[in-house]
Amino acid sequence: MLKHRTSSRAIWPGLAILGALTLSAQPGVAGECPADKIRSNAQQMVDHKPIGVTDVTLGAIDLGKQPARIEGRELRFRKLTIAPGGIVPWHSHDDRPALIFVQQGEIVEYASNCVDPIVHKAGDIRPEVFGTSHWWKNSGKETVILYVGDVRKDPNDHHM
Secondary structure, rough: OOOHHHHHHHHHHHHHHHHHHHHHOOOOOOOOOOOEOOOOOOOOOOOOOOEEEEEEEEEEHHHHHOOOOOOOOOEEEEEEEEEEEEEEEEEOOOOOOEEEEEEEEEEEEEEEEOOEEEEEEEOEEEEEEOOEEEEOOOOOOOOOEEEEEEEEEEEOOOOO
């Protein structure tokens, strides 16, 4: 038993080094607008309707009932599934911060503050904060799965 412990302790430093090398090999700005492409009103609002999008709330917490006492706010966790050709319509995050995790596939974001479309791939996390308005399109052949954590003010707000 002691021999097993010693062996596993010797493995952990090697795994830590491998993890650090893997992380350092990743691009630092994956899924972000390049600094030289950021502009106010770079993309104008479009009136696309949702196409091929399933939005399922997996859980929610009333933040007014938590020690933080953030009245009128709800922390939600959702799963969005976007079929090939699917569109998440234009929406704003001025009053609804969120974190998006791309679990599967590749999707293109058209952000109000970026001249070029932004490609998000599996493993990317996209913060959505005040000043972010955008729409997304799955231009690929694979279904995209996003996990979304957001803080919603209006429980009747069903914007994606």
